[in-house]
Amino acid sequence: MSDASAETSPATTSAFAVLETLVARGLEWVVVCPGARSQALALAAATLEREGALRVVVRIDERSAGFTALGIGSETGRPAAVVTTSGSAVANLHPAVMEAHHAGVPLILLTADRPEELRGIGSNQTTVQEGMFGASVRWMREVSAPEDGVVGAQTAQTVAHGAWSAALGQDPAVPARPGPVHVNLAFREPLSSSHRPRPTVVTMETPTPVKRTALTLERGPRTLVIAGANSGPVAEQVAHEGGWPLVAEVSSGARFGRNLIPHYRAALADTELTDAVERIVLFGHPTLARQVPALIAGRPDINTIVVRSGGEDVNPGHAVTTFTDEVSISSGETDRAWLGAWLRVGAAALSAYEAEQAETSPATRAPDVAAGRSADAASKRAFVAAELAALRTPVTRELLVDAVWRATWPHDRLVIGASRIIRVADRVVPGKKIPVFSNRGLAGIDGTVSTATGISLASGALTRVLVGDITLLHDVGGMWAEPGHPQPRLQIVVANDGGGTIFDSLEVSATADQPDFDRVMLTPQNVNLSALAEAYGFEYQRASTVGELDQALTQPGLRPLLIEVPLER
Ligand SMILES: Cc1ncc(C[n+]2csc(CCOP(=O)(O)OP(=O)(O)O)c2C)c(N)n1
Ligand SMILES: [Mg+2]
Structure with missing residues (x-):
């Protein structure tokens, strides 16, 4: 395949024009996935990062890339761009696109495609990309392969302006709501050149104000x-x-x-x-x-x-x-x-809950400070014994969400996965002004770690991800990060109850054949999380008591950390 050329390539000229126009509008982040057809966009993004114009995150898996960009969009309120090659690579963006659509998160997809003459004839890695995301995108444009650098760059500029406005819901012609947009760009060979085109002179227009009620x-x-x-x-x-x-x-x-x-x-x-x-x-x-x-x-x-x-x-x-x-x-x-x-009704419910917790879990009892300071040896011993008992209390879901909530500060980020854990948190945690994220557009268990990665990279903040075991395993690929580049500051806390125990609350769990139910609903798993952590360069800690959990959550670490919390089904 003849791709890179030392001469100018209209593909490279258009790729720079798209990205430079987006940068002029406020683009900061490009999430890049590898592929031949998209090389002009990927390499232009890398050049622009070296020039200090934007930042690049590399992801191997496009599903993970989509959610990383979603996380960046949620954190910053501005779209990140995702670059992919053609074929099934594009379809892997779909889960994040749907979440962005339902949650109203801005996102720009820049997908590379074959030129018209190579479509519909059984060419390799070629499918129908135009309209692939259906009603889940706010706006979509098909850009034919640029023949000529100048015309290509002009078209690219127009499309980039449109994409940025539409993603932010600032285009009067589309719903005034942020969301995902799709630009499908065909490229013909040579697919890129090493020549750096002259910086695009971006023409800015005053946008028509969007009506708000x-x-x-x-x-x-x-x-x-x-x-x-x-x-x-x-x-x-x-x-x-x-x-x-x-x-x-x-x-x-x-x-x-x-x-x-x-x-x-x-x-x-x-x-x-x-x-x-x-x-x-x-x-x-x-x-x-x-x-x-x-x-x-x-x-x-x-x-x-x-x-x-x-x-x-x-x-x-x-x-x-x-x-x-x-x-x-x-x-x-x-x-x-x-x-x-x-x-009053809320306060009474809170008191009742606290009383019930004090009965079942000594860890939640307020320490008897007076006894601790007492000169009397017996009360001092009793105080120490009570404190030790509290630290040795096994972690329950309630104690887990409480510990994570207490450990999280306004300058941190907290991402909560779908399933039981967010429901428990919603039932019990008190008011606190901390940034909490959760993909509730479709409440999927997919992409949670990747979303958190985007949030952490864009904010620079320690980002705690509180997830169930199946939710973690669904997005293990999200734990991968580029060696030698800024790492997300992640702390993944896994509530490990050996499967999807949320389904135990379904009526059918009482009537179905138990082994069948477990196999196809619970989906039991016994993945070695310590080995998993090691494989991806994470530190690992297991915390089964309140003392161990508090210590793990507040541990300063240079490497990302995975905390496994074993829980009863
Ligand atoms: C992408 C996707 N697939 C399937 C589901 C259905 N689903 C909801 S919760 C769940 C199990 C989650 O298990 P886990 O993360 O271990 O949490 P637990 O229920 O044990 O607290 C599944 C499969 C979903 N929400 N999203
Ligand atoms: Mg589970």
């Missing part, structure tokens, strides 16, 4: 603010200004503040409270508590206002009355009794 709310009606995944701190701000109770899921980004209802499920189960709701202001994508969609769908008399967050419009039972892009608070008295009633 805004709604002003009076304080008066008895209002409940609900924050689903990816709501952001605005949900807390609205609850605070309105003086309304706030129900905030663990990955909402709004689980903090004085209006937060602890143990909110108890409050949502209290019909005296829910019967009195007159208005709901819903942010983000609620996925963790059945009571939320049930309340909205079951009570069409409630004025439910959905504040759009980027993903698909949330509309349980088609009972939503209003969709808007933003809300503000106008006037009216704060209804202190309303907020107080919700807070």
